[in-house]
Amino acid sequence: xxxxxxxxxxxxxxxxxxxxxxxxxxxxxxxxxxxxxxxxxxxxxxxxxxxxxxxxxxxxxxxxxxxxxxxxxxxxxxxxxxxxxxxxxxxxxxxxxxxxxxxxxxxxxxxxxxxxxxxxxxxxxxxxxxxxxxxxxxxxxxxxxxxxxxxxxxxxxxxxxxxxxxxxxxxxxxxxxxxxxxxxxxxxxxxxxxxxxxxxxxxxxxxxxxxxxxxxxxxxxxxxxxxxxxxxxxxxxxxxxxxxxxx
Amino acid sequence: xxxxxxxxxxxxxxxxxxxxxxxxxxxxxxxxxxxxxxxxxxxxxxxxxxxxxxxxxxxxxxxxxxxxxxxxxxxxxxxxxxxxxxxxxxxxxxxxxxxxxxxxxxxxxxxxxxxxxxxxxxxxxxxxxxxxxxxxxxxxxxxxxxxxxxxxxxxxxxxxxxxxxxxxxxxxxxxxxxxxxxxxxxxxxxxxxxxxxxxxxxxxxxxxxxxxxxxxxxxxxxxxxxxxxxxxxxxxxxxxxxxxxxxxxxxxxxxxxxxxxxxxxxxxxxxxxxxxxxxxxxxxxxxxxxxxxxxxxxxxxxxxxxxxxxxxxxxxxxxxxxxxxxxxxxxxxxxxxxxxxxxxxxxxxxxxxxxxxxxxxxxxxxxxxxxxxxxxxxxxxxxxxxxxxxxxxxxxxxx
Numbered sequence: 001x002x003x004x005x006x007x008x009x010x011x012x013x014x015x016x017x018x019x020x021x022x023x024x025x026x027x028x029x030x031x032x033x034x035x036x037x038x039x040x041x042x043x044x045x046x047x048x049x050x051x052x053x054x055x056x057x058x059x060x061x062x063x064x065x066x067x068x069x070x071x072x073x074x075x076x077x078x079x080x081x082x083x084x085x086x087x088x089x090x091x092x093x094x095x096x097x098x099x100x101x102x103x104x105x106x107x108x109x110x111x112x113x114x115x116x117x118x119x120x121x122x123x124x125x126x127x128x129x130x131x132x133x134x135x136x137x138x139x140x141x142x143x144x145x146x147x148x149x150x151x152x153x154x155x156x157x158x159x160x161x162x163x164x165x166x167x168x169x170x171x172x173x174x175x176x177x178x179x180x181x182x183x184x185x186x187x188x189x190x191x192x193x194x195x196x197x198x199x200x201x202x203x204x205x206x207x208x209x210x211x212x213x214x215x216x217x218x219x220x221x222x223x224x225x226x227x228x229x230x231x232x233x234x235x236x237x238x239x240x241x242x243x244x245x246x247x
Numbered sequence: 248x249x250x251x252x253x254x255x256x257x258x259x260x261x262x263x264x265x266x267x268x269x270x271x272x273x274x275x276x277x278x279x280x281x282x283x284x285x286x287x288x289x290x291x292x293x294x295x296x297x298x299x300x301x302x303x304x305x306x307x308x309x310x311x312x313x314x315x316x317x318x319x320x321x322x323x324x325x326x327x328x329x330x331x332x333x334x335x336x337x338x339x340x341x342x343x344x345x346x347x348x349x350x351x352x353x354x355x356x357x358x359x360x361x362x363x364x365x366x367x368x369x370x371x372x373x374x375x376x377x378x379x380x381x382x383x384x385x386x387x388x389x390x391x392x393x394x395x396x397x398x399x400x401x402x403x404x405x406x407x408x409x410x411x412x413x414x415x416x417x418x419x420x421x422x423x424x425x426x427x428x429x430x431x432x433x434x435x436x437x438x439x440x441x442x443x444x445x446x447x448x449x450x451x452x453x454x455x456x457x458x459x460x461x462x463x464x465x466x467x468x469x470x471x472x473x474x475x476x477x478x479x480x481x482x483x484x485x486x487x488x489x490x491x492x493x494x495x496x497x498x499x500x501x502x503x504x505x506x507x508x509x510x511x512x513x514x515x516x517x518x519x520x521x522x523x524x525x526x527x528x529x530x531x532x533x534x535x536x537x538x539x540x541x542x543x544x545x546x547x548x549x550x551x552x553x554x555x556x557x558x559x560x561x562x563x564x565x566x567x568x569x570x571x572x573x574x575x576x577x578x579x580x581x582x583x584x585x586x587x588x589x590x591x592x593x594x595x596x597x598x599x600x601x602x603x604x605x606x607x608x609x610x611x612x613x614x615x616x617x618x619x620x621x622x623x624x625x626x627x628x629x630x631x632x633x634x635x636x637x638x639x640x641x642x643x644x645x646x
Binding site for chain 2 (some may be wrong): 126145147224
């Protein structure tokens with residue numbers, strides 16, 4: 001099972017990352033950024049679907065407000081009508097989370113690739129020999145340089161800068177894409193998730209190698225830019241929930 | 248209900264990421280692969296639990312053992328925490344008269360006196376010429392010592408992960424000179440230096456061979472630059488340096504030249520890196536490769552004389568004993584080649600002996616016996632004539 005994982009995901013990610021490092025003047029940090037862009041390009045169909053969904057939700061806000069006014073006192077009915085409305089429009093209000101979930105295998109592979117590629121111990125370096133393809137550019141890039149800007153990509157950022165960037169960009173991206181919940185019960189969960197995820201990732205950034213955190217930060221920034229241009233604005237970042245206005 | 252469900256999935260996924268990081272974090276611990284040295288019937292070796300051990304090869308008994316203080320391994324990944332671990336030893340002990348020198352992964356060089364250690368006196372006993380030298384940490388770069396130490400008539404030479412080469416006084420451990428070879432950005436120095444005349448040659452992971460004055464450590468004018476990094480320590484025969492590279496070629500470089508004399512294989516690269524240093528004997532280079540093959544190459548031309556597929560990666564350097572070439576593969580099979588016989592393109596070993604344990608460390612051979620430390624932390628003594636393991640002894644202390 002582990003060998004299958006390495007064959008299908010682990011080794012390709014590792015080798016592509018090292019090859020990119022060779023192309024980008026031996027800068028492993030730039031290789032991680034390039035890989036992030038590639039992953040985002042590959043997952044574009046999924047992202048596009050999610051963005052469409054998000055845009056449609058924004059366009060639907062007047063109708064939602066109308067329903068709000070109409071069924072404001074009957075929460076159950078309001079919930080039913082909202083669900084019906086989403087269904088008719090073919091929207092999943094939580095669709096924004098799926099691209100993130102699908103990226104988990106990439107994160108794990110990337111984490112392993114960073115630790116393997118940087119080969120901090122002789123055992124790691126020897127082990128790396130058995131995972132490399134015979135491409136010239138891969139073998140010529142070994143061993144990699146772990147320094148990038150102020151970071152040692154194999155270690156967590158000691159200055160917390162990356163943690164703040166990861167947490168901050170994740171909050172902005174989520175805020176832009178996450179439609180306001182209709183049900184007050186869901187609203188609290190939604191609010192909790194909006195805060196919990198950036199906090200959790202900010203915390204993880206303090207624990208994991210900064211190479212992985214760099215991937216998260218760049219991925220979030222790309223997500224924000226894409227969202228901005230695709231939907232033509234800051235989305236729900238500026239939008240106030242109808243509940244907030246009525247409560 | 249969907250939001251809590253997704254939240255649950257996110258938490259599960261993050262936990263699995265954490266678990267993976269923790270498992271691979273522990274795999275990142277340096278364990279060491281110390282090699283064996285034999286001197287006057289005594290086997291010297293570093294163990295996996297951070298000790299230097301001597302075994303009498305006649306009685307097969309432990310002579311003395313010195314425990315190196317454990318180190319605190321840094322945490323990696325969530326919830327892993329820091330752990331106390333044995334000091335890893337990668338180098339082979341070097342015996343010079345009564346002193347055993349060894350470099351260790353926690354950045355020290357130890358000079359142990361055989362007599363003081365056999366009496367279990369407190370280390371260091373300066374009246375016996377014992378000392379400990381701490382390699383400095385340079386710009387937050389590790390001071391770990393991975394390469395074998397080099398001992399000359401007058402001094403001891405140390406390559407450190409911090410990118411510097413040090414010359415130490417053999418008697419007192421005082422610093423004679425230090426020379427910065429690699430800056431903080433360009434990796435570790437895990438290869439051993441080699442002496443030719445009054446010059447010290449060092450190969451680096453960033454693809455250079457530097458020449459240093461043996462007396463002052465000053466970098467001399469000549470250096471060699473390659474596109475790929477050098478993974479093995481250099482070996483010198485006459486005025487030619489032989490060493491392996493990460494680009495899967497073995498290089499022969501004439502000192503003073505800036506183009507390689509030849510690189511092997513001629514056409515396409517080998518199946519993997521030439522990790523172990525080659526050896527040269529009577530105009531023939533013998534090199535083990537991580538692709539599992541042993542190659543015999545003409546030193547002048549780089550032409551292949553013969554090869555043998557050992558089936559498993561060759562991590563340890565080959566060893567010569569009289570007319571016998573001894574090679575071990577990673578899975579612990581010892582191959583003996585008779586060099587006096589005419590070996591064809593596809594060589595056939597005289598003997599193949601399995602010790603039943605993985606082998607990554609360097610080994611030595613004397614008087615028909617091969618001394619190998621297995622990755623299971625046992626010493627195996629292989630009798631070539633008998634074609635099997637003559638005796639073996641565990642290096643682990645029983646609880």
